[in-house]
Amino acid sequence: MSRALHDVATGTLFGVALNYQGLLKQRLAEFEQPPYQKPPIKPVLFIKTPNTRNQHGADVVHPGNGERLQPGPALGVVIGKTASRVRPDEALAYVAGYTIVNEFSLPEDSYYRPAVKAKCRDGFCAIGPELVPTTQLADPHSLAIKLYVNGVIRQQNTTANFVRNIPLLIAEISEFMTLHEGDVLITGTPEDRVDVQPGDTVEVEISGLGRLANHIVAE
């Protein structure tokens, strides 16, 4: 993590699940069934605890024990000032800048219960390589997002496919909980996550934000 990002993005890491249209569509039929009964109404949120924080260039430990590890390429939005009950049309004024997040997880077969075991392992949230101020990124909703494993593209999408754009996420979240300076909003991972193995180099590239690299190691 660059010094600037490390100094600024010190708050809570809030994740948004099911925020890519392709991913949501894949599961819609299932979401009409129990235990879900109906598709989500509000943003589907989770928290990455501080022990998950990790940096550009660092190792990510594969849990082993027959578990599967999946990278989660995501655009990170770093909050710049306290946002409580912010309207969508003013929301971007509360953003300090953008960065790349690799939101590692075990596979999510179910979204019914909080994914603590899948998502809160040590080092499961790599952030970096740097903070790009809002002034340097004209449109955060048209960015190509690519996952490379050992140099080969394995997953790609674009932030144009968000279910909710950044202003709408900030508005709906800050309606009930304040976003503080330094909090990071992880805007979602697209469909078709892939498995990675110890020895793999995993990189997430987002246009205009650089490339976030991590190395998978055995426990």
Add this chain to the structure above:
Amino acid sequence: MKHARIHFEGEVHLAHVEDNNAVRLADGRLLAEDQVQWLPPATGSMFALGLNYADHAAELAFKPPTEPLAFIKSPGTYTGHNQVTWRPDNVAYMHYECELVAVIGKPARNVKRENALEYLAGYTVCNDYAIRDYLENYYRPNLRVKNRDATTPVGPWIVDVADVPDPGNLKLRTWINGELRQEGSTRDMIFDIPYLIEYLSSFMTLQPGDMIATGTPEGLADVVPGDEVIVEVEGVGRLVNRIVSEAEFFSAQKEA
């Protein structure tokens, strides 16, 4: 001994709590309970347990879980003793949950249950309010139900592990406006504190200041603006909170 975090004359102090809840600052000054603003005594992540009392699970029409159902709270939802919590407008059911909380004192990874208590800083109490209207079946209980601004009172203090010889046999009680509404015992917990520390630390490192809120027994009821809600865990603490309206809460915030 009881350890509190308080705000007094523009500064945050770590303090000891003496008789009548008087607060002793490090510099020796002794302040009355109502002279200080009580802050949450810890500010790490909170791992809160759902359905961890068999009677409460039955009350909600759930089978007791076979694996702990943990969800996470972040510091923005905490508030201290004698503070207010807001009830959103136009909801039908907001209820309290009286809970014993274990506070982590040192990093805990792969801890066995027989050693688990060595990793504790002590115990506190929380009121894990929920707005049931907002339940959705995604990461349930979802953040809109459980991680709202100032909707998890924690405190008043942390009491030392040595001062709670049997955390598995403590009375939990909740009063609304002085009327006893919830009564249970930590004896009826499904997964106890040593088990929960072993479980969570088997896949992640618990950090100093992290908290495990161990769930609530049956006896839930709706609360409305104006209500005084007291949750108490025997031998640990008595945590007072007042419900205000959405308008009152946010207008006070604007003034602050």
